Amino acid sequence: MTTNRSFARALIAVLAGLSLAGPAAAQSGATTASATPDxxxxxxxxxxxxxxxxxxxxxxxxxxxxxxxxxxxxxxxxxxxxxxxxxxxxxxxxxxFWNSHIHLTRPVLMTASEQTDAALQAELDNDFTRWGFTTILDLASTTAIAKGVSDRIEEGRVRGPRLLSVGAPFYPPGATPVYARPFYEAFGLPSAEIVSADEAVARVADQIDGGAAAVKLFTGSIVGGDPDVVHMEAATVRAITDAAHRRGRPVFAHPTDRAGLDVAIRNGVDVLAHSAPIMGPWSDADVRALLAADVALVPTLALFEEAADPRTPVQTAIQQTRALYAAGGRVLFGTDAGFTDAFDTSSEMRLMYEAVGWRGLLASLTTAPAAVVGEEARRGRLAxxxxxxxxxxxxxxxxxxxxxxxxxxxxxxxxxxxxxx
Ligand SMILES: [Zn+2]
Known part of the structure; x- marks a missing residue:
């Protein structure tokens, strides 16, 4: 599966201590922008x-x-x-444009503080800026990795998008996703599994104090065993969303299936980080429940097209997206780039257009994400x-x-x- 290959390659490159600047720098088509006037x-x-x-x-x-x-x-x-x-x-x-679902998992980004400006510049150009993104939402790496990239951009040493990050995600106890485990082991990252609701609430505060712009929960975590999906306890979801909302931060959830979606929308989650095609088409009642909870959706359609698993047909993901949008729900553009190798946006653009048309697509890239983070009065339109x-x-x-x-x-x-x- 592409996603696992991507992770594996990142791991191998970092662990081998390779010179990571070469290929990315050679591919970069960007010119060095001279200092621009005001x-x-x-x-x-x-x-x-x-x-x-x-x-x-x-x-x-x-x-x-x-x-x-x-x-x-x-x-x-x-x-x-x-x-x-x-x-x-x-x-x-x-x-x-906003990309509301990326991950900072490319080797150069994970080790930004050790990289030359030229190497980091080439990576940012190739992954994000050349595709038109002025804001990216990192939906799980670590607070330190995100800060390493963001600081370099904000210091003006490299040019890049504004980076908003959730920092570390929150997994149910004992339920780090099967595809993420190698990363935690290889990099010696602290476990992101919840120990108790109190501990999770404390970590929400720590991460927001450390710069996190939002919080990310795995309400349905794919563990690759029996059962295949572990769900987060409702009371824990509620404790975390309350803690995030007290500090004015939105909460994203990875739902996976119906149970993961239900526990999210009944307990204060603001944005679904994926559609959930494994649960089948959304009924009118499903859509009403999402609207009543004022939940936005990042469909990540190309992910389901590329993975091509018969249990998660992309056409079902498109139906869910279309149904929510047609009923007045908010849909955000996001590729899951970093988890996959799909930095090229053309597939997601095509599938999103199929689901929500031109206006919905443009809103998903601009006004809808700005509204989710409370910036609709300052960003998302040319005015x-x-x-x-x-x-x-x-x-x-x-x-x-x-x-x-x-x-x-x-x-x-x-x-x-x-x-x-
Ligand atoms: Zn993701």
Missing amino acids: RIAVVGVRAFPSPEAAPIEDVVILIEDGVITRVSGREAGPVPEAYQVLETPGGSALAG PGMVADLVVVTGDPTADLGALSDVVLVIRAGKVVYRRP
Whole structure:
């Protein structure tokens, strides 16, 4: 299975102490962005300001000190002087993309503090930035690994997306997932299994104090035995979600099956980190229960297509996603990259479009994740006053969906973080 191969390769590379910079650096197509001025004008493109808004042809987007100050057609006035003009004829500008399900498991990312800036830069470009991501959600690594990557980005030594992380996950007692066990052994990582509800609540506080932006539970953990799935106790789920919510942090859950989903949505979980095709199509009652609990979904559709297990058909995952979205539920784009090798976003874009259409797809990349972390007033749209997180793709994605994975320019908080030659 791809996922296990990915883990195995990461392990082997790290344990062997290989020079990890080589291949990634050689593949990087990014140019080194010179220091960009505080005023940037993006012109010569059409803009899709939000999932609901009509596109604006021949737009002028002005950015000053990290904030968007204008999004309007060229007829509304020329570009003022003293702006660096970035022009991509025929392209389309959208709010910066969010990948709401990744893992920092690539060897270079796991050992960021030991890596050169060039090696880390190449890895970030190849994995995330070249695909248009200005925010990524790491849904389990460790707090230290996440901090190692995030610090380098925020210090300005490398250019990359904003990294939000859950830090270490929470597994039921004795139920580290079968596919994750080699990692814990190889790296000597502390167990992420819950000992008691009190201990878990204390760890929630520690991780948030250490920088975690959210919490991740395995309400259904695949242990590869009999039973194959171990579920988290309802009272423990509730204790953890209460602790996270007291500190203003959302809680993600890996549900796996119906029991894992039920215990999540009945006990305060905010986001399902995967769809759950093993439980079959979602009925109207299933969807109503999700809406009543105000639970968002990261479907990770390509994961089920790639794994191609007859027990978890991708078409069932698409049905679940479509049913929740059609009823007004929130759907977030996420690839599970890092767990798989699927850094290329085109498969997930295609499957998400099949499930939720253009508006749903654009919302899943922008406004929906911003809302989940309470940032909808600052991020997710191209509009004056919004943080200048922006991606320019080639062509018109409403005519050719492949454009969404053909990124030419990425600006994060007003700084160019990726520009394809
Ligand atoms: Zn994952």
